[in-house]
Amino acid sequence: MLVHTISEVREKVREWKKQGLTVGLVPTMGALHAGHKSLIDKSVEKCDKTVVSVFVNPIQFCPGEDLDKYPRTLDADEKLCNEAGVDIVFAPSPKEMYGEGHIMSNDFLTYVIPPFFYVNKLCGKSRVGHFDGVCTVVNKLFNIVQPDFAFFGEKDRQQLIILKKMVNDLNIPIEIISCPIVREESGLALSSRNKYLSEEDKKDALALSKILFNIKACYNKGVTDCNALTETAYSYLNQKHSLEYLEFRDENDLEEKKTADDGTIVFIALKIGEVRLIDNISLRA
């Protein structure tokens, strides 16, 4: 069932709760692919009822980013959800989420702001304000749907860590379930932004997963010095790649690692032309 208003989704969830049913929420920006599908499947399996939100959240896009051209495919998204057994697709307008004038600056809107230590690195460094927008909209969605469980992909690992921190810091009575990255056979991590890639770009995009897989292979052979592990990456880069970061950080608090261990996540971001891609891998076996 497709619903566009907060009051409709609340009414439905209230009915479910009265019946003692558990509710899962899968927050998305739409343009659903097999990665989202894996989150949806997990929710449908684990919870009595599943809500998928589809909302391209304006306040998490920075100036100059792809808000206007971000892919919007609501009909296809709804179809995928229906076939997967989703109970509600919640697709609100920006006006429904941010009010009449929908003034979205922090001059006039209450924000949920993640800790500086978690956002002053990795994607947060180039996407200033991005995680403020993410935490704010996810907090709103949590309050609107009041799910028991919420499902997020490990593809956006910094986001996942920040949202877990938000849930913990604000005592939000929801359990966050994380789901592994889904990859094409080639190794490329699925992303709605892959739609921006030409066939040739896609070949170049394999550098991300190749670098990560190679680092993990070296770690498994006993290399733990992060500088040494980083150096193995350079052979995969060509002049079309603009590397934004390749970093080793703790899986819980994003502290930098000099020596890799099982609790280490390797994060990478690089640009191919105008398209910015991210990926990451846990060194745990």
Next chain:
Amino acid sequence: MLVHTISEVREKVREWKKQGLTVGLVPTMGALHAGHKSLIDKSVEKCDKTVVSVFVNPIQFCPGEDLDKYPRTLDADEKLCNEAGVDIVFAPSPKEMYGEGHIMSNDFLTYVIPPFFYVNKLCGKSRVGHFDGVCTVVNKLFNIVQPDFAFFGEKDRQQLIILKKMVNDLNIPIEIISCPIVREESGLALSSRNKYLSEEDKKDALALSKILFNIKACYNKGVTDCNALTETAYSYLNQKHSLEYLEFRDENDLEEKKTADDGTIVFIALKIGEVRLIDNISLRA
């Protein structure tokens, strides 16, 4: 019943909700007086169950403020609550609320930040970060207790307006109920900080309510020019008063008023020695 842990209060509330009972929350910093009592009475009357939280919240005190000497009277508070029919007094430690190391800076803690336009004036001007701390702790308490209604006094009117804005902006499924200021017969608004006042200070403190009552009387006689209304205040001030602000603002969004109307709130703050007192009045009949 006095409880100190989040898990205990959650367990109790879960039982109540299963029985379909409504829950009211009265968040306080303790040192309860007849003002708090009026909030508690309203909750006990309106809701099946009432939780009073007693927590002197460190993160809403600014450097140099009275965190350490803020009055703490938990035994008396508990007695007052029991006699008023409160079901749970929730008195957590800072560690229970902010975690093991209880690091409370925005480097390491997720904050709820009210809009700049609502905090860059009145008390927010001198108490930088105060309302960030208030919104964050109230958000946490809301998530911990998950009440249907939460009760706040009009004494802290800027706080009340900011919290209503937070509830609206973040779609929090709780209704905020506001309660009128309770005054001594002299007119002095009740405040936990009145304990800092000597008998002589208390006489000087009457200036706040006298100024507000006089302004309202003039408004009722037809004076609407805010400058003219402000001027009537000066006759009540002596050299022991240090006036911080006397301002006319909109009851919903705190916009400044040049011409008073029924939707106007008159806000005053002044210091008597080291003690800072606030008061306000609505011009609505």
